[in-house]
Amino acid sequence: MRQQQAMLFEKPAVRGRLVRQPPVENGKAVITAAPARKKRAAAVKRVRKRGRKRTASGPRLFLPRKPPASRAYGGAAYQLGLQLGREDTPPAPPEGESELRGLLNRRWTARVKERGLAGYPWGRYHAAAAGYVRGFFAGMGRPAPDWVPLPTERSVAVIVTAKNEERTIAAVLKEAGRLTDETYVIVNGSIDGTFRQARAASRAIVLSYPQALGHDVGRAIGAKLARADILLFTDGDMPIPAEQLVPFVHGIEQGLDVALNNIHPYLGSFGRQDSVTIMKQFLNMALGRPDLKAGSLTAVPHALSRRAVETLGLELLAVPPKAQALALLQKLRVGHAGRVNVIRGNKRRKLNSGRRNPVASMIVGDHLEALKLATDRLGERLIYPDMLRKRRYIGGDA
Incomplete structure (x- = not known):
């Protein structure tokens, strides 16, 4: 030996x-x-690249090239959607694209309710939806667009804020256009071609401000302009596939007023979390919603109902933690709806990287404002009563 x-x-x-x-x-x-196993090394390389899809301009998308759930269903959901789409083809389709999309979405929503297609696993929904669109247009003898039908008859608007995002804004708007015809882009403080790219890439309503407004103010401006029943918010630096945005719309359709992104699965251990993440969790816990964990209106994507916008007001939407605190205090329905790993896709900038960076300090300050709002309404101890101390015996409050 x-x-x-x-x-x-x-x-x-x-x-x-x-x-x-x-x-x-x-x-x-x-x-x-x-001999070394070169094929194994190549397989490992392919696994590492799985789920990374790049557009021509280079942004990273967060959807696998082939939805795994559709493979799990063996194409049955797609074939079902194809059959239903052919059955629902109108004999005399409307001429306008918006009218045709609206008709398709209404009939698709009826099928979703009839067949119970919405909800998890979402791969089944997306496979059936893709088949439905193809069957719907095949019945008319037309090529199918890459639309993603929504499980709601209510109108939906996508609001995008962008600053110096000329490389990614076209991809962002392409995904938004797969969901709805109503899109608003708030370009602010840009010194590159973001405005020009946004105008060329879609038929969205584009507003441009020479000064930087911040994401939160931009979103509030978009909420002021939008007339839709459901408002879906995202940023111009992250091209999130339309399929991953559908659950947020579905959350509002199912009764939520505030549909948040569940980023908890992508966070590290508590000792490795930054101050912003800790403040998000602290605010939710202080208001009696530990189940929300780090879910926050500060993060995208998220969706709001028309009721939430009218209850919270545009001024409060400019400070997302305050808006979230008021939503919880007003007993609006707040919960997780989707799960998108925006931590991996968040663009690194000078202002948002490093310890005690300006963006983190601003967000921590926003949470302090939210706690002040809550204490003004609930008292200094918020939802936690002091049942043991008899303070009046020493001249204190009862």
């Missing part, structure tokens, strides 16, 4: 796997090198 170990160390330059063969006559083991 020691002789065998010695021979292993005598050949450190041998590459590949070491293979022991039966001892020869002199009693020593023969060690040969098998």
Whole structure:
């Protein structure tokens, strides 16, 4: 055995796997090198790249190239959607694209309710939806667009804020256009071609401000302009596939007023979390909603109902933690609806990276404002009563 170990160390330059063969006559083991498994290395490389899809301009999308759930269903959901779409093809389709999309979405929503297609697993929904769109247009003898039908008859608007995002804004608007015809882009403080790219990439309503407004003020401006029943918010630096935005619309359709992004699965251990993440969790816990964890209106994507916009007001929407605190205090329905890993896709900038960066300090300050709003309404201890201390015996409050 020691002789065998010695021979292993005598050949450190041998590459590949070491293979022991039966001892020869002199009693020593023969060690040969098998060729390295190049195919395995290539497979590992493919696994690492799985789920990363790049557009021509370079932004990273967060959807696998082939939805795994559709494979799990063996194409049955897609075939069902194809059949239903052919059955629902109108004999005399409307001429306008918006009218045709509205008709398709209404009939699709009826099918969703009839067949119970909405909700998890979402792969089944998306496979059936893709088949439905193809079948709907095949019945008319037309090529199918890449629309993603929504499980609601209510109108939906997408609001995008952008600053110096000329490389990604076209991809963002392409995904928004797959969902709805009503899109608003708030370009602010840009010194590149973001405005020009936004105008060229879609038929969205684009507003441009020479000064930087901040994401939150931009979203409030978009909420002021939008007339839709459901408002879906995202940013111009993250091209999130339309399929991953559908659950937020579905959350509002199911009764939520505030549909948040559940980023908890993408956070590290508590000791590795930054001050912003800790403040998000602290605010939710202080208001009696520990189930929300780090869910926050500060993060995108998220969606609001028309009731939430009217209850909270545009001024409060400019400070998302305050808006979230008031939503909880007013007993609006707040909850997680979707799960998108925006931590991985968040663009690194000088203002939002490093310890105690300006953006983090601003967000922590926003949460302090939210706590002040809550204490003004609930008292200094918020929802936590002081049942043991008899403070009046020492001249304090009861």
